[in-house]
Amino acid sequence: MRLARIFGTDIRLNIFFLLLFGVYWYYGLLAQALIAFGLVFLHELGHVVVAVGYGIKIPEIELLPFGGVARMDGNLELNPTIETYVALAGPLTNGFLTLTGYLLHKFGMGNQQWLPFFIQCNITLGLFNLIPAFPLDGGRILRAFAARKYGLKTATEQSVAISKALGFTAVGLGAWLIFSRGPAYFNWLVIAGFLIYAAVKEQGSAMYIFMKFLTRKKEELLREGLLLARQVVALETMRLKEVVKYFVPRKYHLVVVVGRDQRIKGTVTEGEVIENLMQGGLETPVGALLQMKK
Numbered sequence: 001m002r003l004a005r006i007f008g009t010d011i012r013l014n015i016f017f018l019l020l021f022g023v024y025w026y027y028g029l030l031a032q033a034l035i036a037f038g039l040v041f042l043h044e045l046g047h048v049v050v051a052v053g054y055g056i057k058i059p060e061i062e063l064l065p066f067g068g069v070a071r072m073d074g075n076l077e078l079n080p081t082i083e084t085y086v087a088l089a090g091p092l093t094n095g096f097l098t099l100t101g102y103l104l105h106k107f108g109m110g111n112q113q114w115l116p117f118f119i120q121c122n123i124t125l126g127l128f129n130l131i132p133a134f135p136l137d138g139g140r141i142l143r144a145f146a147a148r149k150y151g152l153k154t155a156t157e158q159s160v161a162i163s164k165a166l167g168f169t170a171v172g173l174g175a176w177l178i179f180s181r182g183p184a185y186f187n188w189l190v191i192a193g194f195l196i197y198a199a200v201k202e203q204g205s206a207m208y209i210f211m212k213f214l215t216r217k218k219e220e221l222l223r224e225g226l227l228l229a230r231q232v233v234a235l236e237t238m239r240l241k242e243v244v245k246y247f248v249p250r251k252y253h254l255v256v257v258v259g260r261d262q263r264i265k266g267t268v269t270e271g272e273v274i275e276n277l278m279q280g281g282l283e284t285p286v287g288a289l290l291q292m293k294k
Contacts, residue, residue, distance in 0.1 A: 046093030080144035087137040094126030133163035167195035227252040236287025
């Protein structure tokens with residue numbers, strides 16, 4: 001649901017946020033819900049400020065129960081370092097607000113009735129977002145870290161798998177808490193539904209993200225002018241769709257093609273692999289590229 005448009009950025013409210021509002025209203029905690037809403041917005045604003053500082057445009061922000069998702073234009077996934085900084089900005093914003101609330105409370109300033117909840121909510125929001133699961137900041141940090149070593153596709157798949165596992169764990173924990181301690185713990189099921197929903201959504205867009213990554217990867221050397229090389233050794237029978245899984249951001253790949261006897265047949269470049277892949281050569285053996293060059 002579209003809430004507002006600020007400086008060219010659409011602010012949207014996720015259905016799970018509305019559900020959480022309903023739970024808080026039912027238990028007479030609407031004021032707490034409004035504070036939580038404000039803190040989620042400020043959390044996401046922290047991401048936006050850092051992203052804009054790197055020249056990344058933010059067409060849309062979707063506010064979720066425990067954070068938000070900013071749809072960013074640019075090559076963020078090609079630079080794991082920037083993706084890490086942008087992801088950390090949200091929890092650091094909550095850390096700053098926690099410290100501010102603590103100082104106000106200590107010196108008797110501000111609304112002393114709501115400051116403890118303000119502090120607790122910031123701590124919860126900041127720590128929750130560091131859980132290594134999509135679309136939380138911790139999941140993006142994990143993907144950025146793993147992408148440097150395993151490539152974007154594998155890193156995304158790992159993060160999605162962790163998110164699903166945590167979501168189903170939260171389902172079990174929520175059901176146990178409701179059964180043993182009452183319906184006040186219904187919010188655990190909201191959290192579980194949110195994580196599973198986000199994981200399925202991210203999984204559905206994983207191939208699109210990967211193809212976008214490869215498209216931009218093809219232009220990376222021309223854009224940067226200089227990249228460190230990384231060698232990948234592949235049997236000549238390996239298909240291109242398997243080879244590109246090992247392509248990582250910020251490196252230019254040279255694929256050393258070997259036969260069954262492990263003798264080197266030749267070398268193909270990252271650009272040649274991606275160009276043939278984009279032409280529909282998903283199943284093309286990497287060794288065939290050497291024949292094309294003759």
